[in-house]
Amino acid sequence: MKIITYPHKVTRVSILSYSQLINMNQPTQTDVARHAGVSRATVSYVINGLTDGKIPISNETRKRVLDAIDKLGYEPDARAQALSSGKTNTVALIIPDLRNPHFSEFATGVEEAARAADYHFLLSSTTLISDEYAVDIFKDLVRRRFDGLILASHFILNSKEAQEILSRIHKRGLPIVEFSEINNVDTISADYSDATREVVSYLISLGHRRIGLVYGVGGHDLGLDRLEPYQESLNAAGIEVDPGLIIECGPSIEDGYQGTLKLLTLDARPTAIIAINDLLAIGVMRAAGDLGIRVPDDLSVIGYDDIPMANYLMPRLTTVTKDAYTAGQKAFEMLIARIQTPDLPRQITHIPTKLIVRESTGQAPF
Amino acid sequence: MKIITYPHKVTRVSILSYSQLINMNQPTQTDVARHAGVSRATVSYVINGLTDGKIPISNETRKRVLDAIDKLGYEPDARAQALSSGKTNTVALIIPDLRNPHFSEFATGVEEAARAADYHFLLSSTTLISDEYAVDIFKDLVRRRFDGLILASHFILNSKEAQEILSRIHKRGLPIVEFSEINNVDTISADYSDATREVVSYLISLGHRRIGLVYGVGGHDLGLDRLEPYQESLNAAGIEVDPGLIIECGPSIEDGYQGTLKLLTLDARPTAIIAINDLLAIGVMRAAGDLGIRVPDDLSVIGYDDIPMANYLMPRLTTVTKDAYTAGQKAFEMLIARIQTPDLPRQITHIPTKLIVRESTGQAPF
DNA sequence: TTGAAAGCGTTACCAG
DNA sequence: CTGGTAACGCTTTCAA
Numbered sequence: 196m197k198i199i200t201y202p203h204k205v206t207r208v209s210i211l212s213y214s215q216l217i218n219m220n221q222p223t224q225t226d227v228a229r230h231a232g233v234s235r236a237t238v239s240y241v242i243n244g245l246t247d248g249k250i251p252i253s254n255e256t257r258k259r260v261l262d263a264i265d266k267l268g269y270e271p272d273a274r275a276q277a278l279s280s281g282k283t284n285t286v287a288l289i290i291p292d293l294r295n296p297h298f299s300e301f302a303t304g305v306e307e308a309a310r311a312a313d314y315h316f317l318l319s320s321t322t323l324i325s326d327e328y329a330v331d332i333f334k335d336l337v338r339r340r341f342d343g344l345i346l347a348s349h350f351i352l353n354s355k356e357a358q359e360i361l362s363r364i365h366k367r368g369l370p371i372v373e374f375s376e377i378n379n380v381d382t383i384s385a386d387y388s389d390a391t392r393e394v395v396s397y398l399i400s401l402g403h404r405r406i407g408l409v410y411g412v413g414g415h416d417l418g419l420d421r422l423e424p425y426q427e428s429l430n431a432a433g434i435e436v437d438p439g440l441i442i443e444c445g446p447s448i449e450d451g452y453q454g455t456l457k458l459l460t461l462d463a464r465p466t467a468i469i470a471i472n473d474l475l476a477i478g479v480m481r482a483a484g485d486l487g488i489r490v491p492d493d494l495s496v497i498g499y500d501d502i503p504m505a506n507y508l509m510p511r512l513t514t515v516t517k518d519a520y521t522a523g524q525k526a527f528e529m530l531i532a533r534i535q536t537p538d539l540p541r542q543i544t545h546i547p548t549k550l551i552v553r554e555s556t557g558q559a560p561f
Numbered sequence: 562m563k564i565i566t567y568p569h570k571v572t573r574v575s576i577l578s579y580s581q582l583i584n585m586n587q588p589t590q591t592d593v594a595r596h597a598g599v600s601r602a603t604v605s606y607v608i609n610g611l612t613d614g615k616i617p618i619s620n621e622t623r624k625r626v627l628d629a630i631d632k633l634g635y636e637p638d639a640r641a642q643a644l645s646s647g648k649t650n651t652v653a654l655i656i657p658d659l660r661n662p663h664f665s666e667f668a669t670g671v672e673e674a675a676r677a678a679d680y681h682f683l684l685s686s687t688t689l690i691s692d693e694y695a696v697d698i699f700k701d702l703v704r705r706r707f708d709g710l711i712l713a714s715h716f717i718l719n720s721k722e723a724q725e726i727l728s729r730i731h732k733r734g735l736p737i738v739e740f741s742e743i744n745n746v747d748t749i750s751a752d753y754s755d756a757t758r759e760v761v762s763y764l765i766s767l768g769h770r771r772i773g774l775v776y777g778v779g780g781h782d783l784g785l786d787r788l789e790p791y792q793e794s795l796n797a798a799g800i801e802v803d804p805g806l807i808i809e810c811g812p813s814i815e816d817g818y819q820g821t822l823k824l825l826t827l828d829a830r831p832t833a834i835i836a837i838n839d840l841l842a843i844g845v846m847r848a849a850g851d852l853g854i855r856v857p858d859d860l861s862v863i864g865y866d867d868i869p870m871a872n873y874l875m876p877r878l879t880t881v882t883k884d885a886y887t888a889g890q891k892a893f894e895m896l897i898a899r900i901q902t903p904d905l906p907r908q909i910t911h912i913p914t915k916l917i918v919r920e921s922t923g924q925a926p927f
Numbered sequence: 928t929t930g931a932a933a934g935c936g937t938t939a940c941c942a943g
Numbered sequence: 944c945t946g947g948t949a950a951c952g953c954t955t956t957c958a959a
Contacts, residue, residue: 221706221733223936234946239938253944268729273704274640274649275936278951283640293669294869299660306659306686310694315701318684320672335681338639340587363634367587448873474870481873503660504840507814507847509875589952600930605954619928641952644935 222267230263231256238264242271273315277340285315286530287341289332291348291417292446293320295474297500297519298347301374304523305345312531317341321348330357337364343530347374370533372526372542381533383526385546387420387499390515391469393550394497395428398467402559403495404434407458407465409451411444411475418471421499425469440465451478459486459494466494466559473498473505473514480508480555491557501551510554517548588633596629597622604630608637639681643706651681652896653707655698657714657783658812659686661840663866663885664713667740670889671711678897683707687714696723703730709896713740736899738892738908747899749892751912753786753865756881757835759916760863761794764833768925769861770800773824773831775817777810777841784837787865791835806831817844825852825860832860832925839864839871839880846874846921857923867917876920883914 228235233256241260263269277283288305290298302318309316319336321329329348336344337360344364365371365380372381398406408425412418426436439461442454451470455478458465470476476498480490488494490510498505501516529542594601599622607626629635643649654671656664668684675682685702687695695714702710703726710730731737731746738747764772774791778784792802805827808820817836821844824831836842842864849860856862856876864871867882895908 221703221730225936235937236939236947237945240945243938256944268726270700270703272644272706272936274644274706275951276938278638278640278644278935278953279937279939281938281951293659293672294662294665296660296662299665303659303686310697310701315705316685319682320669331676334636335676337587337636339681340638340640360634364587448870452873477870477873480875481877484875504814504843504870507818507843509846509850511847591952601953602931602955603929606929609954622928638952641935642954644937645952645954647935647954 221272222269224269224271226267227260227263227269230267231259233260283315283340283342284313285317285339285341286343286345286527287317287319287336287339288345289319289321289336289348291321293318295446295472295500296502296504297472297474300502300519301347301523301526304520304525305527306523308524308527312527314342314527314531327354330354330360333357333360341369343370343372343534345372345374345526345530368537370530370537372530372533374522374526379541381529381542383522383529383544383546385517385522385548387515387517387548388424390499390548390550391421391424392428394469394515395425396432397550397552398469398495398497398556399432399434401467401495401557403465403467404559405437405440405463405465405467406434407440407442407455407468409442409444409454409458409468409470409475409479411442411446411450411454411471421469421471446472446475448474448478448481451475452482453478455479455482456486459483459488466561467556468494468496470496470498473500473502473512476505476512476514476555477508480510480512490555493560495556495559497556506553508555513551513553513556515548515550517546522546587638588635590635590637592633593626593629593635596633597625599626649681649706649708650679651683651705651707652709652711652893653683653685653702653705654711655685655687655702655714657687659684661812661838661866662868662870663838663840666868666885667713667889667892670886670891671893672889674890674893678893680708680893680897693720696720696726699723699726707735709736709738709900711738711740711892711896734903736896736903738896738899740888740892745907747895747908749888749895749910749912751883751888751914753881753883753914754790756865756914756916757787757790758794760835760881761791762798763916763918764835764861764863764922765798765800767833767861767923769831769833770925771803771806771829771831771833772800773806773808773821773834775808775810775820775824775834775836775841775845777808777812777816777820777837787835787837812838812841814840814844814847817841818848819844821845821848822852825849825854832927833922834860834862836862836864839866839868839878842871842878842880842921843874846876846878856921859926861922861925863922872919874921879917879919879922881914881916883912888912 224235224238228238238260241257286309288302290302292298306316319332321332372383374383410418410422429436442458444450444454468479470479476496479496483490483494490496498512498514501514505512505514525544529544533539590601590604594604604626607623652675654668656668658664672682685698687698738749740749776784776788795802808824810816810820834845836845842862845862846856849856854860864878864880867880871878871880891910895910899905
């Protein structure tokens with residue numbers, strides 16, 4: 196795509212044009228104080244309401260201050276507040292990929308819970324699946340300081356350096372909630388292991404024997420809770436695991452599409468495919484379609500995450516759910532609990548996962 | 562969904578358990594200075610490299626400082642830096658909905674460009690389509706301070722209060738880039754007007770006369786660049802605009818689904834439906850499917866945004882593209898340009914939009 | 928080449 | 944009830 200820029204096509208209509216701007220800064224507490232004819236401390240008091248249950252400000256003074264604030268359009272500087280008070284009132288969240296609706300859901304859950312609790316929210320996505328990049332993100336976050344961290348990017352720990360930073364801030368007493376169990380910290384686990392066993396036995400009960408796995412996680416072991424149970428369940432059912440049926444690929448839809456193309460042009464092609472997430476599953480279904488293979492008649496497809504659109508696809512996607520939005524809210528609640536009560540016993544929340552059978556799975560064709 | 566919590570199921574395996582944590586704080590510059598046996602200013606110098614082209618630090622000292630930094634795991638406090646230097650090194654982005662892949666793309670574009678330029682990135686989503694909420698987000702952002710703002714949530718201006726804040730920070734000289742043209746500020750416009758005219762005439766050329774519009778924007782006028790050209794083009798072609806064919810609904814897939822159900826059960830149902838975005842279009846196709854109406858044979862469907870999965874749907878979705886990722890990058894570049902050169906003439910970047918014909922559109926059935 | 932000291936916008940403590 | 948004033952962690956002159 197080409198982008199055309201017209202830097203010289205300048206039109207001046209409204210009074211707001213850059214060259215006329217007076218570069219005055221944000222008003223400060225001092226400005227407010229001067230305007231209201233009180234001291235800076237007084238302003239601070241009315242902003243923060245009562246101090247320790249005492250309400251030492253007269254209504255008259257309070258009003259004067261409030262008016263001045265309003266008139267000046269004053270907004271307290273959160274950085275200065277944080278610096279001075281030692282509390283950032285901020286929680287940070289790291290997710291692997293902003294573009295995966297599953298994590299958008301999770302992030303939205305955290306954000307809304309945070310906002311409801313009057314907390315700032317710092318979101319970072321480790322979009323590029325490179326380890327140095329992950330470290331950068333981590334450092335960046337640490338520099339900005341926060342009161343608690345929710346870590347959904349398990350794989351950030353692939354980097355030794357990132358791991359060190361994490362362990363260091365944790366040792367310093369920084370609350371951390373992990374979305375999946377790794378360290379001995381508060382954990383919100385939504386492990387897909389059990390669900391995967393269910394998935395495999397469901398497929399087997401439908402007569403499937405050759406079950407492919409589209410394992411698209413960008414080279415990291417983020418999906419082990421699906422890979423290992425998949426292998427175990429197969430073995431347990433007396434079906435030998437065929438490595439040729441496991442496609443390792445990237446996490447994008449296109450990756451899932453390409454991987455499936457390979458799978459479905461095998462001499463003995465699978466009659467069912469499990470994709471590590473719904474996005475990948477969309478690619479799977481498309482690949483099947485392009486090959487003239489019908490879902491679910493000729494091929495059963497299962498995804499994970501139950502992203503919002505899964506229930507609107509053609510055919511509707513059979514998937515495993517974990518309600519990311521609620522998980523996000525819950526993660527925030529756990530974090531807050533830890534922030535407020537640092538010596539709480541370790542919190543472990545288990546988010547149940549559930550197989551949702553819809554239209555993309557059916558009897559094995561042969 | 563039920564969430565089960567086991568707060569008392571405490572397992573202690575690793576040495577990292579909360580009750581044992583020593584609550585020591587992040588090391589400060591002072592700690593580093595003490596460790597290296599130099600003054601705080603010296604530490605600051607080596608962190609920031611040279612000062613004004615002069616490199617007043619001896620290699621020996623520098624190494625001592627660097628070692629101390631490393632040993633202590635020191636990370637400078639960005640807030641303090643910002644406070645002291647007057648530069649936040651941060652850009653803020655406001656998008657309407659984190660859950661819409663289109664905006665995820667845009668946000669990712671901004672984030673990656675920002676990171677590449679060593680800028681912090683502050684993302685806010687006005688997810689709940691309520692105006693007070695939007696104001697809160699705005700205030701929250703202002704409190705945290707930033708060097709520049711990218712505003713993709715046009716509709717934030719529906720709130721008078723938000724508008725005032727925006728105008729105030731702009732008057733103070735705060736760089737702003739808008740994603741669609743509103744005020745007389747730097748603008749990256751990706752207006753769908755032209756494309757919409759193209760869409761309508763394309764549909765008409767296919768023989769369609771009854772063309773529905775699924776207008777799902779949460780009650781705001783975010784989609785006027787589609788609504789108005791739609792009406793105009795129809796009129797221009799001598800086709801009367803039937804208000805019954807325009808469904809106003811929310812922005813979710815389900816909204817699109819429900820709206821389409823209404824549209825398709827009309828006595829004289831449309832033979833083509835334009836959805837204001839691809840997410841909605843997914844709902845449209847599903848609704849058609851549930852009604853036994855085939856796409857594109859019985860019904861043509863067109864969306865907007867060309868979200869990544871549009872090309873993998875069944876059938877592949879005809880849509881209008883605007884490459885949100887690149888737009889995000891470009892928006893950041895414009896913002897940086899303005900930050901670095903405040904008296905630049907007004908920048909206007911036009912992102913071309915393009916109709917992409919895929920499989921969801923075809924000849925009118927009757 | 929390094930150190931001292933002022934200041935950034937707050938909070939919080941301590942007198943008045 | 945209100946006003947000084949010392950931090951908070953850093954940058955940035957200005958001297959040494």
